[in-house]
Amino acid sequence: MTEIDRASLDVLAGEYVLGTLSPELRQQFGAMMASDAGLRALVDEWEDRLAPLALTVEPMAPPTDLWDRIATASGLTSAETDPPPLPDLLGHDEAEEAEAVVVPIRSTTGSRPPGWLWNSVGFWRGAALAAGLAALVALGLLANRPDPKPIVTAYDPATQRYAALVDPARATAWVAHADLARGRMVITPVEQPSLAQGSAFELWVVGAPWAKPLSLGVVAPTGAVLTNLPPDFKAASALAISIEPAGGSPTGSATGPIQWIGPLFTPGKDLP
């Protein structure tokens, strides 16, 4: 190949990456690329050169049902085909809950709920479905789905903790799943509770390692993802949520009523 050929192919590769080629030329070039590693390398280089530009685009929230469709197409779960029933931990129907908690994905430009503990994980509302999935995965219920993937093996039950936090009347509940191996916990309400203006839900962990309940921070009414659990969390015995002034308890101890509480259990060990 002459240098001129190479130079023009390189520009062609750049134009392919930019997207300026006519449809016909683009298809021809794509076909050539499939059988020509040198050409593919030129394209790769251009992709690398220009990639930072793509990251300057202002994010936009996709339609709220897009995740459902992706999950279905990935063989994970489906709103249309009936999902496998969860064990009746809460006296609720999982299918209905899945519908109820898949609420609009938080706009990425929206303000972040208060809370000093969480880092920048971007799904406060999406956490709900993640929790549902986590539960299904951990319980092995996805194993019979079409096109199964080996997701069950990713979990060691001994490192998992679950809790259903219920109110005294057992009318409402939150579900929590902690993955000690990853040091993270997802907590989500079964139905989004109402929160009075100027108040906040604060999450507490109770157990032998702590002289009194330890605050894990303020959680949004839509749920939360905690990514830095305290080191002794594996010895925790219960979770509780109290109602506190906005921003959380000013004293470091619960000052408002404990609204929801539930024991933490390890699957396979604490279950009967």
Place this chain on the structure above:
Amino acid sequence: MANQPWADQKRIDRLLSAVGRGDAVAYRELYDLAAPHLYAIAIRITRGAGLAEEVVQDVFVAVWRHAIRFDPARGDGMAWLATIGRNRAIDLVTRERRLVPLDEEAVAALPDPATGALDRLVEIEGGRALRHCLDGLPGPTREAILIAFFDGATHEAVAKRLERPLGTVKSWIRRGLFMLKRCLDPDADPEADHD
């Protein structure tokens, strides 16, 4: 910007590895972090929400099914996803362009990503050098390249947008690409610059 996806770059890399191991929770989290970005890139190129959703879905399903695999040696995960998303969007639009008239009015209502792109570029890993080199291009050339990149637009479409003759815009873009390459990797291919 209030929320910078590239602040989550390392997290996205880790999530991609976890998704590679079949971790469904990581998959969902990856979606929450990366989908708004892919959607924004795709909607501009495809001129419509329907195709943009298809792009996002195609990218995620391909990642989940291991049809494509992230190689951490080749830069960061979000840039990788964005590149795949752009390609997919351009391919879809190439296919559909002959079938459906594109909704130019709807796309005119979107924020123009080229505006401010240069400012945001310096905040991105690897963006500083690109910014410097784009700054070195003649104004119209830079504009043509940015329009082409963000809209995935053909030479014809860029020419129409800039109200310039097709031949002029074509040579701006080619010349601009030469200059960009020379600026970004001056030692790589000196003999390629003799146009």
